[in-house]
Every structure is written in structure tokens, then in C-alpha cells.
Amino acid sequence: MEALKLGYSPCPNDTFLFYALTHGRVESPYPLEAVLEDVETLNLWALEGRLPLTKLSYAAYGRVRDRYVALRSGGALGRGVGPLLVARRPLKDLRGARVAIPGRHTTAFLLLSLFGEGFEPLEVRYDRILPLVAQGEVEAGLIIHESRFTYPAYGLVKVLDLGEWWEGETGLPLPLGAILARRDLGEDRIRALDQAVRRSLEYALAHPEETLPYLKAHAQELSEEVIWAHVRTYVNAFSLDVGAEGEKAVERLFAEAERRGLLPPSSQPLFL
Known part of the structure; x- marks a missing residue:
């Protein structure tokens, strides 16, 4: 066949x-x-x-x-597997921020949309997000896959762990x-x-x-x-x-x- x-x-x-x-x-x-x-x-x-x-x-x-x-x-x-929001410096509010996302149909973007609104998403391939944030082309990046382990090498800080947020809200994986x-x-x-x-x-x-x-x-x-x-x-x-x-x-x-x-x-x- x-x-x-x-x-x-x-x-x-x-x-x-x-x-x-x-x-x-x-x-x-x-x-x-x-x-x-x-x-x-x-x-x-x-x-x-x-x-x-x-x-x-x-x-x-x-x-x-x-x-x-x-x-x-x-x-x-x-548990402990959530997408991360990272930036060059801590952010107090996402409203008006340009956020690089790995796609509008990813679970990461759905979670960020459930968490808050008012940000401006920019769709890019997931492995391009960290360089964009590090270069200052966007205020923050929503990272998945290997980027979860490598973002500190770009001089970036964690703003939000969406897995921790989800687990805290629901008690579920x-x-x-x-x-x-x-x-x-x-x-x-x-x-x-x-x-x-x-x-x-x-x-x-x-x-x-x-x-x-x-x-x-x-x-x-x-x-x-x-x-x-x-x-x-x-x-x-x-x-x-x-x-x-x-x-x-x-x-x-x-x-x-x-x-x-x-x-x-x-x-x-x-x-x-």
C-alpha cells in the first residue's frame, strides 16, 4: 500500500x-x-x-x-514544560508590547492570549525569536522547544513562565x-x-x-x-x-x- x-x-x-x-x-x-x-x-x-x-x-x-x-x-x-516569555529586561505590562510568537496556532500563543491581551504579536519561526529579542526588534519573545534552555546565552531574562501560570490556575499538567x-x-x-x-x-x-x-x-x-x-x-x-x-x-x-x-x-x- x-x-x-x-x-x-x-x-x-x-x-x-x-x-x-x-x-x-x-x-x-x-x-x-x-x-x-x-x-x-x-x-x-x-x-x-x-x-x-x-x-x-x-x-x-x-x-x-x-x-x-x-x-x-x-x-x-x-509540569515544568511551559512556554516562556523572555525580554532584555523585566516587563511590567504586556499592553502595547511587540511580542515575537512562534505562530498563531501554537499552544504557546493560545496560552499567552488566555493570560493577557493588548500585545502586538509578530509571527516568526520559533528559532528566530531569541535573536529578534536580543537585537531589540521586539520587546519580548514567546519561546518554545530548545530556546527554553538557551535564552540566557542571549542576555535575556524570563518575564513569565506560562506553564507555572497554567498549573497555578488549574492544578493540572x-x-x-x-x-x-x-x-x-x-x-x-x-x-x-x-x-x-x-x-x-x-x-x-x-x-x-x-x-x-x-x-x-x-x-x-x-x-x-x-x-x-x-x-x-x-x-x-x-x-x-x-x-x-x-x-x-x-x-x-x-x-x-x-x-x-x-x-x-x-x-x-x-x-x-
Whole structure:
């Protein structure tokens, strides 16, 4: 059969997750073709239903619930994983501030919109945000991925940890991203793919050093220390199975966003 296209980002947590599945270390129920793209590109493609299997920001998932369903495995949720707002100096108020964001469909931007309003967002690729802030082209930057670990090297300070804010408001882990399957694949195929994703992660957890060349080939930051810090931060028990607490966290995020008119409502089940 024709290979199913599988979209994920070049960030270490995603390449770690899919290493075994895309390198023949675990069996896939169907042929897969890896497509590595920035997460906001994947978010935009999902609005078109372009890929049958894809990593997606939860904020973007909130807009495509009628077309996609989240797998139970492979997600990025947790505590201490939140996007950060950074600047050259402390900010007292976001109103009127120009803020570089990694995309309007990212969970980071949704969280910042839930936190406050009145700022001026500037969309740029996530790995360009720190230089823009350091050069003074924007007042602040909303950072994700490896940037969470490297911003001090740019002389920047943390203004806000949106994960801490979310956890303080809700007591729940923060949902960031999930692996989604297009509903038209059918339940049996989706369940088989979910199991394959879990096997891929279990293999990586059992053989982490084997994955490193693949992680380094795609990472923006080549420091092994940063790469493993990234993996430890974003890969956890919720990545193996979202669990009841993870489901509750996603439901709460969507409910808050719907209440504020930031996401449309949907009656579709969120998880496989």
C-alpha cells in the first residue's frame, strides 16, 4: 500500500519519539513516510487535512477536531514544560508590547492570549525569536522547544513562565502537543498506529544513545546537554499514555479557550 505520511517537528522530543518507527527498529502496521517540518507548518497543514498522521499543537487541534483524533501515545504534556516569555529586561505590562510568537496556532500563543491581551504579536519561526529579542526588534519573545534552555546565552531574562501560570490556575499538567490521526483512516488503523507510536517511544527510552545521531542531525541546538535536557523535559509518562489527568487537562484548555472565543466548540471525542 502507499506509504502514510507522518509529520513531526525536528525537535529532539519528536525525533526521539519517532526514531525507532522510522528506522525499522520496531514494526509499523503500515508503511510510513516521515515529513519533518516546523510545528506551525504542521499546524497550518492540518487545517487543510493534508497529512493522515501528524504532530500538532493542542491549540491547532482545537480547530480540527472534526477531522482529526488524538492518539493516546506520543503527546507532550507535563509540569515544568511551559512556554516562556523572555525580554532584555523585566516587563511590567504586556499592553502595547511587540511580542515575537512562534505562530498563531501554537499552544504557546493560545496560552499567552488566555493570560493577557493588548500585545502586538509578530509571527516568526520559533528559532528566530531569541535573536529578534536580543537585537531589540521586539520587546519580548514567546519561546518554545530548545530556546527554553538557551535564552540566557542571549542576555535575556524570563518575564513569565506560562506553564507555572497554567498549573497555578488549574492544578493540572500543561498540554502542549499531540500526535493526531485523520479520522477517515478508521478506528482499527488508528489503534494500530497508536500502538506503534508507543512501541517506538518504548524502544527509544530503552536505547537512548542509539537515537542521538538522528536527534543531532535535526536539532537546532547541537549541544548534547541541551538535547537531553529537551528530551527529559518533554518526554514523560504522559507521552506513553495521556491518562485520565492528561485528558482532563486538554478538556480544561479547550473549555477555557472556547469560553473566551479563542477556539470553536466541538462535540467530537478528543482521544482514541
